[in-house]
Amino acid sequence: MPSNNPALASFVESAPPGELLDVTKAIKSILADDPSALQSLTPAFEKYNEEQFATVKLPGGSEEVIVSPHNSLGDGRYYDVASQSSFAFDHATQKASAVQSYVLESSRLDLIKSLLKSLSLHTTEHYPKSSLGVYPIENDSKIAILTVASKYSPNNFWNGRWRSLYIFSPGNGSLAGSLKVDVHYYEDGNVRLLTDKPVSVSLPSSANASEVAKQIAIAERKYQEDLNKAFGSLSEGAFKALRRQLPITRQKIEWEKISGYRLGQDIGGGRSR
Template sequence: MSRTSALSSFVESTPPGELADVTKAIKSILGDDAVTGELTPAFEKYNEEQFSTTKLPGGSAEVLVSPYNSLGDGRYYDVESQSSFAFDHATGRASAVQSHVLESKHDDLVKSFVKCLSTHTKEHYPKSSLGVFPIEEDSQIAIVTVANKYSPSNYWNGRWRSSYVYDPSSNSISGAIKVDVHYYEDGNVRLLTKKDVSVSVGGGASAGEVLKQIATAERKYQEDLNKAFASLSEGAFKALRRQLPITRQKIEWEKISGYRLGQDIGGGRSR
C-alpha cells in the first residue's frame, strides 16, 4: 500500500466531527503540513459520503455537500437558497457564492419535498441539514438528511445520515439509513450501522405521502436500535463481567491487591 493510500484510509474512516483532529495528527506524525494537498481526493470523498455541511458566507443555515448536488470542479448547489458555492474540502469552508436557479421538470415536486422534509426533520432531529436534488438526468429525486451531534468535552460524537432516491415513474423509494457514533473516553467504542430501505407509494403520490413512508421507516429503525441497545446491556455486555458471589464477608481493603478474586473474596481455599 502506498503512503497516499494508507493516509487516505485514515481520512476516509474518520469518526463524525473529528476530521480536523485526524488531519492535525497526520501532519504532526509526518512533520509535513504540505500533506493536505496529497489528501485532497480523500477529503472530497469523505465530505461527500458523510454529507458534510457548511455555512455560506453571510448565511446562518448550514447547507449540504454531497454527490447529489455536485456541479463538478469543487462546486455545489443548494435548492433553498438558490445558490451555488465553491467548497474547500480540506478546511470545510464555502466561498464564491453565485446565483443558481433550479431547472427541473420536477421543480414543483422538489420544492414540496423541501418543505415537507423540513417539517419532518424539525420534528425528529434536534439539529439537522437537508437537501432535495434532481438526479439521473432529471428522472429521479434524491432526498437527503444529515443530523450531527458533537460533544468532544464528553468524548463522544455522532451522526445520522439518511438518503433516498424517489422515482416518480415507478413510485418507488429506495435508500439507506446510516448511524455512526464514537465514544472515546478511556478507550474507543464505535457504532456503525446501516439499514437499507425499499418501499413504494401509490401512483401520483404527493411529497407528503412519500415523506410519510420515509418517516415510518426511520421511526421503525430507531425503535429497533433502542431494542438492540437494551438487549446488549442486559445480555452480551453483562455476560462479559465476572459475577462475584455474595458471601457477606468483610473485605480487608488494605489487602485488596493480594486477593485472588475467585477464591479469597468468594471464601474459597487458597492453593
C-alpha cells in the same frame, strides 16, 4: 487520483463524525506539515465529506447546507436548492467560500420544492438539528433526498451522526434508500456504533410530496424504535456478559490493599502451591 499514502487516506476516510479536523491535525504532525503530502490526501478528504454528507454554514447564511455527490457541480463546487446558491468547499478545512447565485433548472422543480417543504416539517419535528437536501439526479429521471443530523459532545467524549438517503423515482413511485447511524464514544477507550438499514417502499406513481414524506417518517420512526429495542437488549444481555460483575471470589477488590494480594490465590481464587 488516489492518495499515494493509502494508510493515511484510510485514517481520513474512517474518521468518526465531528472528528475529521482532529484526524487532520494528527496527520499533519506525522507529515511534519509537508504541504505536498497533505495535498495528496485531497481525494480522501473529498470522499469522506461527500459520503458523510458534511454540512457547512455559508458565509452570510444562517442554515447549514449539505455537501454530497448528488449536488456536486464539479471542481469543488456544490449547490443548494433552498438558498438558490452555489459555493466552493475546501474538503480539508470543511469551509465554504465564493458563494454565488444558482437557480436550479429541472423539469421536476415544483416537486423538488414541495418535497423540501413537506420534509422540513418532518425533520423539524423529529430532529433537534438537521440539514435537508433534495436534488434531481440521473438526467432528471429521479430525485435524491438527503437528511443529515449531527450532534457533537467532545467534552463528554462522544459524537454522533444520522444520515438518510432515499432515491425517489416519480415515474413508478419507487422509494429506496438507507438509514445510517454512526456514534463514537471514546472515554477511557473506543466504542463505535455503525449501522446501515436498507429501506424500500412502493408508492403510487401519482404520489405527491406529502405522501413521500409520510413514508419516510414511518421508515425512520420504525428504525429508531428498533434501535431503542436493540440497545435495551444489549444492556440487559450482551454487555453484561462481557465481564463479571465481581471477581471469582464474589467480593469486590480492596484496591488500597492491592499490593498485599497474592495474585493467584486471593484474586484469581486459585490454590497456592
